[in-house]
Amino acid sequence: MKQEKNTKIQVRDLNLYYGDNHALHNISMDIQENKITALIGPSGCGKSTFLRCLNRMNDLITSAKIEGEVIIDDKNIYDKDVDEVAVRKRIGMVFQQPNPFPKSIYENIAYAALKHGIVKKGASCDELVEKSLIQAGLWEEVKHKLSEPGTSLSGGQQQRLCIARTIAVQPDVILMDEPTSALDPISTEKIEALMLELKKQYTIIIVTHNMQQAGRIADMTAFFHMGDLIEYAETETIFINPVEKKTEDYITGRFG
Amino acid sequence: MSRSTPKSDNPFYDASLNARHFRAKAFKLFTLSSIVFAISFLLFFLGDMVYKGLPDFQQAYIKIDVSYSEKSLASIRQAVDKKYRRVVSRSWLRGIPRQVEANPELMNTTQTRWVLLNHQVDQYLKGHYYKVKAKNIKLIDAMQKEGKVELQFNEIFFTHGDSKIPENSGFKSAIIGSILTLLVMMVVAFPLGVMTAVYLEEFAPDNRWTQLIEININNLAAIPSILFGLLGLAVFITLFGMPRSSPLVGGLTLALMTLPVIIVSARAALRSVPDNIRQAGYGLGLTKIQVVQDHVLPLAFPGIMTGSIIGLAHAMGETAPLIIIGMIAFIPDTPTSIFEAATVMPAQLFTWAGMPERAYVERTAAGIMVLISVLITMNTFAIYLRKKFEVKW
Numbered sequence A: 001m002k003q004e005k006n007t008k009i010q011v012r013d014l015n016l017y018y019g020d021n022h023a024l025h026n027i028s029m030d031i032q033e034n035k036i037t038a039l040i041g042p043s044g045c046g047k048s049t050f051l052r053c054l055n056r057m058n059d060l061i062t063s064a065k066i067e068g069e070v071i072i073d074d075k076n077i078y079d080k081d082v083d084e085v086a087v088r089k090r091i092g093m094v095f096q097q098p099n100p101f102p103k104s105i106y107e108n109i110a111y112a113a114l115k116h117g118i119v120k121k122g123a124s125c126d127e128l129v130e131k132s133l134i135q136a137g138l139w140e141e142v143k144h145k146l147s148e149p150g151t152s153l154s155g156g157q158q159q160r161l162c163i164a165r166t167i168a169v170q171p172d173v174i175l176m177d178e179p180t181s182a183l184d185p186i187s188t189e190k191i192e193a194l195m196l197e198l199k200k201q202y203t204i205i206i207v208t209h210n211m212q213q214a215g216r217i218a219d220m221t222a223f224f225h226m227g228d229l230i231e232y233a234e235t236e237t238i239f240i241n242p243v244e245k246k247t248e249d250y251i252t253g254r255f256g
Numbered sequence B: 001m002s003r004s005t006p007k008s009d010n011p012f013y014d015a016s017l018n019a020r021h022f023r024a025k026a027f028k029l030f031t032l033s034s035i036v037f038a039i040s041f042l043l044f045f046l047g048d049m050v051y052k053g054l055p056d057f058q059q060a061y062i063k064i065d066v067s068y069s070e071k072s073l074a075s076i077r078q079a080v081d082k083k084y085r086r087v088v089s090r091s092w093l094r095g096i097p098r099q100v101e102a103n104p105e106l107m108n109t110t111q112t113r114w115v116l117l118n119h120q121v122d123q124y125l126k127g128h129y130y131k132v133k134a135k136n137i138k139l140i141d142a143m144q145k146e147g148k149v150e151l152q153f154n155e156i157f158f159t160h161g162d163s164k165i166p167e168n169s170g171f172k173s174a175i176i177g178s179i180l181t182l183l184v185m186m187v188v189a190f191p192l193g194v195m196t197a198v199y200l201e202e203f204a205p206d207n208r209w210t211q212l213i214e215i216n217i218n219n220l221a222a223i224p225s226i227l228f229g230l231l232g233l234a235v236f237i238t239l240f241g242m243p244r245s246s247p248l249v250g251g252l253t254l255a256l257m258t259l260p261v262i263i264v265s266a267r268a269a270l271r272s273v274p275d276n277i278r279q280a281g282y283g284l285g286l287t288k289i290q291v292v293q294d295h296v297l298p299l300a301f302p303g304i305m306t307g308s309i310i311g312l313a314h315a316m317g318e319t320a321p322l323i324i325i326g327m328i329a330f331i332p333d334t335p336t337s338i339f340e341a342a343t344v345m346p347a348q349l350f351t352w353a354g355m356p357e358r359a360y361v362e363r364t365a366a367g368i369m370v371l372i373s374v375l376i377t378m379n380t381f382a383i384y385l386r387k388k389f390e391v392k393w
Helices: A047-053 A084-090 A105-115 A123-135 A155-168 A185-198 A211-217 A235-240 A245-251 B017-057 B070-074 B090-094 B096-102 B119-125 B134-145 B172-203 B208-220 B225-239 B247-271 B275-283 B288-316 B320-324 B345-353 B358-389
Strands: A007-018 A021-032 A036-040 A064-072 A091-094 A173-177 A203-207 A220-225 A228-234 B058-068 B109-116 B149-153
Touching: A007 A047, A007 A203, A021 A047, A021 A203, A021 A220, A021 A228, A036 A047, A036 A211, A047 A173, A047 A203, A047 A220, A084 A091, A091 A155, A091 B275, A105 A123, A105 A155, A123 A155, A155 A173, A155 A185, A155 B275, A185 A203, A185 A211, A211 A235, A220 A235, A220 A245, A228 A235, A228 A245, A235 A245, B017 B058, B017 B358, B058 B070, B058 B096, B058 B119, B058 B134, B070 B096, B090 B096, B090 B109, B119 B134, B119 B358, B134 B149, B172 B208, B172 B247, B172 B288, B172 B345, B208 B247, B225 B247, B225 B320, B247 B288, B247 B320, B275 B288, B288 B358, B320 B345, B345 B358
Parallel strands: A036 A203, A036 A220, A091 A173, A173 A203
Antiparallel strands: A007 A021, A007 A064, A220 A228, B058 B109, B058 B149
């Protein structure tokens, strides 16, 4: 029963088709609150596609057709009466390539929060920007140059800016699509530390190519292959004692 | 070290090397010569225009006595001495009643004035072909020695409209007509074109209909412009009954012609905005309108402006469609609204180029210089705008 209570997202029989291509087959999994869940698997296995189902980003692809349920806080986000924009406000997303808006650091963080009416222009907005940057561990580095363009920062800083921007909208869940694959090891380390800090407040789901990364930070790990969810368990189990042969082969580097 | 090292000593020996170098050189020379060719044509054209047009910015005047009296007002030729009647401009004499009206104190006085000479004398003084009687040439030569005949800045060119008297014709009504026409065109074509591009790039589903629309837009950009004139005539004048020859109809017709250019360039500019900017916006729960309006359009703006100004410059030089809707007519008066009859710069040039008098050749060349200066100014402005709004990555 305790397990049930901590479940944030319930995925039930999720199928996704790109035109005729059946990309995800009957995925069902429960994602726990305030945990980091890693999605691993070889390229093209559907892990990023699955991630994008969780905040309805796949709605933007006209050829994508989705069946099944994604239940967040007792509500299926694919119900007719749910607006996908409202879903994305509560389930933020960080992308593979750092993609700050070509605006100032301040505006990068304040823009969406202002548009959503979370804060008003002025002191409360300044406060939110500061708080978000502190949470993302970027405040000390940029507090003197908030009006400089976000794109003037280094890659790692840009990615943390994108995380700060996502936090500023005050979501429940943060989806991360290979957030460190374009970064150097030092920036990666900083972002990993940040994720461990953030999971106290947010539920984090991360797609990663890097198995060591999943091992370092994830509480739960799901292994995808060819559009199937092969195995989903605690990270330790997946890495040390996988049930499925395929998982073991992938983990030990026999394919991938 | 030399190129002809025998095969045995040089492990990198390549028998075809000399031939390859020759081909590379020949190809480079060929590409270079084509650009030299193009530039020389341009220089020849510009040089010819400046050579023919520059003298037109000056006009011949003569310093003589003008008598303002009842007699001269009744018959304006009486205002100047009989011997000058064949050399001064008719149009200047016709202005005498207006001078008196503006300044009644002139009545019953005789003033020494710089009086405009007619175009034949003007051409004689500039060393071109002329038709002036020998005794008048003697007169002019004598006056010139005394400093009473000289070339002065041609104000008339910039303050008058067209005229059948060459020395009295000017470019002003055409300049104003062009400005009004292009204003109407931009007000109509810019928002329509940009909105169409935004719809096609950001909102439209990719299906047969949008593909058909896309093909049609691309084809419209290649349609002979005179057909747009026929369309304008049929729709705006015949169907909607708008005033003929007016900048309103001209602007709308040119807007039809320029729309495809603006749409195509605006779409290219929107497409060049990286998709991850849109993704970032959607990932934060922004609506499509917020993403397009605040993030995509500002990034695409420099490209949209460049395309639009190229379209504008294109429309400015367009004559054919405007001939059909009547903007080629003889329009001496400067239009004061978009509903009045007007002509545009290229149409005015077309009219002048067909005139028999030598003076109009000069007028045409001078007009081309004005038109080209305006075009260069606009292109410079386009580059400035692009630099100013360019977002640094």
